[in-house]
Amino acid sequence: MTAQTPDMPNAPQPAPAAPGVPPVDFHTPQLTLRALGTGMVLGGILSICNVYTGLKIGWGLNMSITGILLAYTGWLAVSRASGGRVRMMNRLENNINQSACSAAGAVSSAGLVSAIPAVTMLEGTVFPWWQLVLWLSTICFVGIAVAMGLRQQMIIRDRLPFPGGLACAETLKEIYNTGAEAMRRVAVLGVGAVVAAGLKVVNILKLTKATDLGVLVNGAPASKYLLALDPTLLMAAVGGLVGLRSCISLMGGAILSYVVLAPWLVNSGRAVLDKAAAVAHNASRPPEAHVVPFAEWLLWPGVTLMVVSSLVSFSFSAPAILRSFRRTKRSAADADPAGDTGEVPRRWFFLSLAVALVLCVMLQTWLFGIAWWAAIFAVLLSFALAIVATRVSGETNVNPVGPMGKVTQLLFAVMLPKNASANLLGASITAGAASQCSDLMHDLKCGYLLGAVARKQVVAQTGGAIAGALVASAFYLILVPDPKTMLLTPEWPAPAVAMWKAVAEVFQRGLQSLPAGATTAMLFAAIVGALLPVLEKTLPKKASTYVPSCSAAGLAFVISGTNSISMFLGACVGAIVAKLAPNWSTRFWVTLCAGIIAGESLTGAGDAIRLVLQGAAK
Numbered sequence: 001m002t003a004q005t006p007d008m009p010n011a012p013q014p015a016p017a018a019p020g021v022p023p024v025d026f027h028t029p030q031l032t033l034r035a036l037g038t039g040m041v042l043g044g045i046l047s048i049c050n051v052y053t054g055l056k057i058g059w060g061l062n063m064s065i066t067g068i069l070l071a072y073t074g075w076l077a078v079s080r081a082s083g084g085r086v087r088m089m090n091r092l093e094n095n096i097n098q099s100a101c102s103a104a105g106a107v108s109s110a111g112l113v114s115a116i117p118a119v120t121m122l123e124g125t126v127f128p129w130w131q132l133v134l135w136l137s138t139i140c141f142v143g144i145a146v147a148m149g150l151r152q153q154m155i156i157r158d159r160l161p162f163p164g165g166l167a168c169a170e171t172l173k174e175i176y177n178t179g180a181e182a183m184r185r186v187a188v189l190g191v192g193a194v195v196a197a198g199l200k201v202v203n204i205l206k207l208t209k210a211t212d213l214g215v216l217v218n219g220a221p222a223s224k225y226l227l228a229l230d231p232t233l234l235m236a237a238v239g240g241l242v243g244l245r246s247c248i249s250l251m252g253g254a255i256l257s258y259v260v261l262a263p264w265l266v267n268s269g270r271a272v273l274d275k276a277a278a279v280a281h282n283a284s285r286p287p288e289a290h291v292v293p294f295a296e297w298l299l300w301p302g303v304t305l306m307v308v309s310s311l312v313s314f315s316f317s318a319p320a321i322l323r324s325f326r327r328t329k330r331s332a333a334d335a336d337p338a339g340d341t342g343e344v345p346r347r348w349f350f351l352s353l354a355v356a357l358v359l360c361v362m363l364q365t366w367l368f369g370i371a372w373w374a375a376i377f378a379v380l381l382s383f384a385l386a387i388v389a390t391r392v393s394g395e396t397n398v399n400p401v402g403p404m405g406k407v408t409q410l411l412f413a414v415m416l417p418k419n420a421s422a423n424l425l426g427a428s429i430t431a432g433a434a435s436q437c438s439d440l441m442h443d444l445k446c447g448y449l450l451g452a453v454a455r456k457q458v459v460a461q462t463g464g465a466i467a468g469a470l471v472a473s474a475f476y477l478i479l480v481p482d483p484k485t486m487l488l489t490p491e492w493p494a495p496a497v498a499m500w501k502a503v504a505e506v507f508q509r510g511l512q513s514l515p516a517g518a519t520t521a522m523l524f525a526a527i528v529g530a531l532l533p534v535l536e537k538t539l540p541k542k543a544s545t546y547v548p549s550c551s552a553a554g555l556a557f558v559i560s561g562t563n564s565i566s567m568f569l570g571a572c573v574g575a576i577v578a579k580l581a582p583n584w585s586t587r588f589w590v591t592l593c594a595g596i597i598a599g600e601s602l603t604g605a606g607d608a609i610r611l612v613l614q615g616a617a618k
Contacts, residue, residue, distance in 0.1 A: 035093035036100060036463050042067045044471035048573035049601035050105050051472050051479065054113030054485070057238060057559060058496035060106065064168045064443070066189070066594045067101030068094055070173055073186040084496060090286055090401070091176045095452050098168055101445040103140065104468030106439045110139040110324025110432025110478050114405070115424040117483040122420045122508075131367055132473035132539070138359045139429050140465035142379065143436030144458065145352035146386045147608045148344045151444050160394035167447025172450060181587075188588045192595025193602075196233045200603040203232050205350035210562055218263035224273055225258045225561040226295065226490060229441070234604075237569030237596035239576040240589065242552075247571035249449040249549035254564035257302070262294040270517050271297040280301025295560075296488070299460050300518040301525040302495075302557025303502045308529030309550030316537050344455045353383070370422045372545035375416060378426035381408055382433040389434035390441050405500070407430035413507035421506045436465060461507065479608045495558035507604045529554070 029035075040555035044068065050060040089097070115133070119125050127135075132440045154160050175182035202208050207233040212222035222228060222471040230236075239247050265271035271294040272278050357379050364375035385408070416422045442459045447457050480486045487494040506514075514522075529550050536547040544581040556564045570593075 021449060022205055024453060025092060025451040026453065027376040028090060030092040030453055030525035031096055034075075035089065035096040036460055037461055038071050038089070039067065039097035039100025040104065040463050040467035042070055042097070043101040045602070046101060046598065047104045047107055047115040047468040047472040047597050048475045048605045050108040051112060051476050052601035052604055053234070053238065053597060054108045054496060055236065055480065055492050055494045058113070058494065058499070058555070060108050060113075061241070061444075061597065062102060062164060062439075063105030064098045064102040064446075065171050065590070066163070066598065067105075068098045068168065068171055068175070069182060069186050069591070071097045071101075071190060074258045077182075084209065091172050092178075092450060092452050094172060095168075095443075095450055096456060096460045098172075098446070099440075099457045100464030100467070102439055103144075103436065103461040103464030104471070106435050107136055107432075107465060107468030107472045109435035110136045111425070111428030111467075112472055113494065113502045114431065115428035116476075117480065117487055117497045118201050118504060119421055119424050120429040121487065121497070121501055122424075122541040122579070123505060125340035125368075125421065129473050129477060133469045135363055135425075135468050136432070136469040136473060138356070138363055138467060139432035140436045140469065141352070141462065142356040143386055143433035143438075144361055144380055144440055144461055144465065145349070145356040146383055146433065147390065147437045147440040147444070147461075148349040148352055148458060150387065150390060150441060151344065151448075154391065154441060155445055155448050156395055157382045160391070160445075162394045162442045162445035165442035166449065168442070168446040169449040172446070184568045185591045186590065187600075188591050189459065189595035192237075192381050192592045195227060196237070196599035197603040199232050200234075200600045200607075204603075204607050215373060217259060218266065219536065220273075221337060222595030225262050226562060227254075227258055227565065228562045230562050230601060233570075235563045235566035236570030236573070237593040237600075239570030240593040242567065242571060244547065244571040244575045246268070246549045249557045250564050251568040252548060253302075254561045254568075256553075257298050257557045258561040261298065261507060265294045265297055265517075271515070285322070288428055295490075297518060298513050298557045299488070299502060301521040302554045303499045304522040304525040305529045305550050305554035306499060307503065308526045309533050309554065312530050312533040313537075315445040316533070344458055348455070348458070364425065367509040368421050368425055370419075371416070374412070374422055374426065377415070378408065378412070378422075378429050381411065382430040384477065385430050386433040386437040393439060394438070394445075409500075409503050409507065418508055420504045420508050423507060425498055427500070475484050475605055475608075479605065490560045490562070493559040493563065495555055498558050525554070549564075 043063065046063040050063070054060055071089060071094050075086075079086050079088040108343070112132070116127060120127070155162070169577065199208075210223065210228040210230050212228040215222040215227070217225045217227060239250075244252075262271075266273060270291065272281055272291055272534055274293050278291060278293050358378070361372060361375040361378045364370040365372050370378075375463075405427040408430040409423050412419070412423045412426050440458070443457055443461060444454055446452075447454060480492060483497075486492055532547055532550050536544045539547065574585070574589060574593075577589060
């Protein structure tokens with residue numbers, strides 16, 4: 001068989017590229033079995049971290065750079081151990097690996113740490129593993145299908161920055177040009193993971209515990225008001241990634257909620273300290289006189305603050321929203337994007353959209369009993385909102401998954417006001433599709449800057465999403481086998497679950513179902529949540545930095561004060577390191593925090609498996 005050359009009519013031709021961007025490389029191996037397999041295995045493992053952190057703080061972390069470093073080091077070790085007989089993974093193979101890895105890590109955004117446990121808590125619906133895998137994989141495929149049609153518009157024509165993809169491309173260029181830097185980063189990653197895992201093991205063995213240092217709040221130990229120092233490092237590392245400005249707002253919200261409001265609620269009789277006190281208080285009183293623990297009361301203004309502020313902030317993205325649906329004039333250079341440019345063929349795009357629509361509608365009607373017309377509406381709305389979220393993410397590096405889900409919840413509240421499953425699961429399609437769509441676009445941006453074949457990255461993203469759904473679903477069921485009793489507790493605050501559940505409850509039961517005084521608190525929170533984002537966007541840049549972050553302050557009402565303290569301390573350490581050693585901080589701080597998060601998350605997940613096996617043995 002004669003090999004094709006560039007001047008043969010059927011040979012792939014390099015895609016037109018912007019200045020400084022290499023042409024598409026059709027000759028270097030990319031979508032190899034080991035590249036895809038590495039990404040799926042690493043992504044599956046790292047998806048556990050996002051389930052763990054999602055149930056702790058409601059946030060997920062991008063796993064691309066962590067996956068890049070682990071794959072590089074792993075295959076370098078194999079190559080050296082084999083005396084060079086096994087080839088080192090090349091840069092474009094590692095790009096495939098990170099595409100699969102990031103897709104798997106993003107699976108938790110499809111409802112696994114938000115809508116799905118909220119449905120279980122509200123309606124008692126228990127989802128077996130196979131249902132979760134089917135549902136999550138299908139939601140992810142909706143987002144991937146939408147992304148297939150956006151690459152030409154957003155990356156090549158509009159040239160959106162997609163900062164996450166740019167960071168991955170720069171990382172890949174750097175470590176393959178100077179391999180020693182990659183080894184240093186992996187060493188830092190490993191040290192962080194080992195130290196965090198060791199501290200978690202010591203904590204699991206009950207050799208350490210949280211302490212309030214004897215501080216009193218309202219005459220009681222501060223720990224009674226969920227304020228203590230945590231001996232583990234997970235939340236400190238998250239704070240180190242979030243940054244000092246947001247964590248100052250977080251700490252301010254914690255002081256307001258647990259030092260000011262919680263004692264006032266207890267002293268005024270509007271709430272009690274904990275669930276045991278609530279049970280004792282409510283036993284001899286009529287339902288209208290029932291009270292709740294103060295942590296449950298604080299949930300309502302906190303959720304209101306986060307939801308309103310995120311929607312108001314998102315409204316400032318109106319220009320980006322309009323550009324999402326604008327078609328720019330095509331140049332002669334890219335007149336045939338599905339030809340010999342490495343692009344995703346148009347038939348893939350349209351076929352994928354059709355398959356995603358059919359699968360998602362079928363699963364909604366079959367598994368959850370959602371009316372077919374509502375199921376179709378949810379998917380079509382998700383198509384549109386995924387485009388909007390991807391445009392915003394491409395311009396700002398912030399993916400508005402939460403606001404997108406709330407838009408769908410609001411519309412479903414109008415169409416099916418008493419159906420919590422439809423409200424939550426329909427919104428999870430939007431959130432999951434938006435997450436996967438923007439995630440793939442960041443990956444495609446990385447590939448574009450490296451000369452990768454785009455359609456091969458789409459295959460990797462699909463494989464990664466399936467791997468993430470398989471593993472993350474299993475570990476979700478292991479970590480929280482009983483969401484109704486385990487979640488919304490100091491151990492598992494699950495703020496995303498609290499937010500989605502609260503919104504669905506208000507739509508389902510009305511404001512009269514709220515605890516005494518919570519409606520007034522929600523009104524104040526809504527006013528603040530609308531005002532502060534406006535100030536942040538309209539004040540001069542220097543002054544806007546002093547405007548508190550509503551998202552962070554609202555989060556402090558939902559998670560324990562202990563977690564807020566840890567995050568604040570982690571952010572302070574990060575700021576000090578950046579001041580004293582700016583070069584080291586730029587190169588290694590994010591890697592160190594990622595290692596700490598991975599080490600503690602995987603150790604915590606391993607302990608959950610141990611407890612399950614012990615229970616089964618009994």
